[in-house]
Amino acid sequence: xxxxxxxxxxxxxxxxxxxxxxxxxxxxxxxxxxxxxxxxxxxxxxxxxxxxxxxxxxxxxxxxxxxxxxxxxxxxxxxxxxxxxxxxxxxxxxxxxxxxxxxxxxxxxxxxxxxxxxxxxxxxxxxxxxxxxxxxxxxxxxxxxx
Amino acid sequence: xxxxxxxxxxxxxxxxxxxxxxxxxxxxxxxxxxxxxxxxxxxxxxxxxxxxxxxxxxxxxxxxxxxxxxxxxxxxxxxxxxxxxxxxxxxxxxxxxxxxxxxxxxxxxxxxxxxxxxxxxxxxxxxxxxxxxxxxxxxxxxxxxxxxxxxxxxxxx
Numbered sequence: 001x002x003x004x005x006x007x008x009x010x011x012x013x014x015x016x017x018x019x020x021x022x023x024x025x026x027x028x029x030x031x032x033x034x035x036x037x038x039x040x041x042x043x044x045x046x047x048x049x050x051x052x053x054x055x056x057x058x059x060x061x062x063x064x065x066x067x068x069x070x071x072x073x074x075x076x077x078x079x080x081x082x083x084x085x086x087x088x089x090x091x092x093x094x095x096x097x098x099x100x101x102x103x104x105x106x107x108x109x110x111x112x113x114x115x116x117x118x119x120x121x122x123x124x125x126x127x128x129x130x131x132x133x134x135x136x137x138x139x140x141x142x143x144x145x146x
Numbered sequence: 147x148x149x150x151x152x153x154x155x156x157x158x159x160x161x162x163x164x165x166x167x168x169x170x171x172x173x174x175x176x177x178x179x180x181x182x183x184x185x186x187x188x189x190x191x192x193x194x195x196x197x198x199x200x201x202x203x204x205x206x207x208x209x210x211x212x213x214x215x216x217x218x219x220x221x222x223x224x225x226x227x228x229x230x231x232x233x234x235x236x237x238x239x240x241x242x243x244x245x246x247x248x249x250x251x252x253x254x255x256x257x258x259x260x261x262x263x264x265x266x267x268x269x270x271x272x273x274x275x276x277x278x279x280x281x282x283x284x285x286x287x288x289x290x291x292x293x294x295x296x297x298x299x300x301x302x303x
Contacts (some may be wrong), residue, residue, distance in 0.1 A: 006241055006250070010233045013254035017226040020262065024219040031212050068221055076230070 008146050011033065011080060016063030018077060021075055022132055033121075046127065051113055063107050070103045077138055080122050084145035099134045106131045107130065162300050165235055169293040172228055176286045176293075179224075183282065186217060186266070192276055198268050214268055220263040229257045231288060236292050240297050253292065256285030 027035075033052050035043045039100035054062075074096065081092035112118045188194035195201075200208035233250045240246045260282040267274035 002268065006247060007234070007235045007251050009235070009247065009254070010230050014226065014230060016258060017222060019217065020258070021222050021226070024222060024265075025214060026211070028215050036211065039254065072227070073223070076227075136303055 008057070008127070011142060011146060014077065015143055018069055018073065018135065022135060026128070026132065035133065036126055041096040047125055049120065049127065051110075051124060054110055054114060056114060059110050062110075066107055067104075070107070071100070074099050074103065074135075075110050077135075077142060080142050081127075081138075082146065087141050095138055099131070099138060102131045102134055166228050166300050167223060168231065169235070171204050172232060173290055173293045174230060180283070180286055191275075191279075192303070194279070195272060199272075209268070216274045217235040217266065218265050221264075225257045225261070225285075229253055232289055232292050232296070235296050241294055247285075248289070249292065253285065253288050256281045256288060260285050 033047050078096040109124040110126050188197050196206045262275050263278040
């Protein structure tokens with residue numbers, strides 16, 4: 001295949017897009033928790049103490065597009081690791097599967113709050129932080145493989 | 147994207163028609179996306195400024211940051227998928243042309259700039275609203291031209 005290097009361009013921009021998506025996603029979540037009216041650390045402590053209440057309707061409204069979009073995005077980003085000669089496929093597989101599990105837990109975390117299983121929002125914060133971190137690791141792996 | 151770079155499928159009629167189909171769908175997606183943004187943000191400069199910054203004389207409140215950020219978040223996801231598909235197909239078909247590299251760069255830069263400048267325009271000044279309009283329209287126009295070029299190349303093959 002001639003000019004295979006040209007395919008690096010969409011991959012590089014995909015990494016930038018994914019970072020922008022993660023940033024706007026986290027920003028949107030923090031806004032929904034009252035970031036506009038308080039500072040960042042005050043918002044974090046508010047989420048841990050008493051996360052914003054949501055109905056099951058609100059949860060489904062947010063979870064439905066996210067479970068589809070996150071699934072697609074992890075697949076699209078992770079499938080580039082098939083062509084990597086610098087990172088082993090075993091490691092890529094581990095990261096990808098963990099990312100799918102953490103993404104699912106992150107989306108489902110609010111169910112625990114809605115049904116009163118947990119009062120604190122630390123589960124949501126922890127899974128969100130882990131998801132962002134793992135996604136950045138995966139993006140780094142793709143960038144490193146170029 | 148492996149299926150797009152596999153040589154075995156270079157002469158497949160099914161793949162050719164599938165690519166034509168997806169390009170036609172994406173062409174109409176870009177037209178409808180311009181109209182959708184016209185309804186959400188505004189078709190004219192006055193409407194766009196009123197949406198972003200409000201209008202005291204007409205008692206219009208500026209759009210809430212949550213609503214605009216959600217639109218930007220959705221735009222980023224949609225344009226990532228659409229532009230990635232167009233760029234991948236375009237590179238496969240026009241890889242020997244020198245212009246390809248620059249066209250793909252411009253397409254991605256305009257598509258990425260557009261949602262970001264919309265948010266910057268809301269948070270800062272009207273100048274960025276002009277940058278948003280330019281990058282949004284030019285990005286969509288370029289994507290549409292590239293889909294037409296792909297369809298033309300495949301149909302004339």
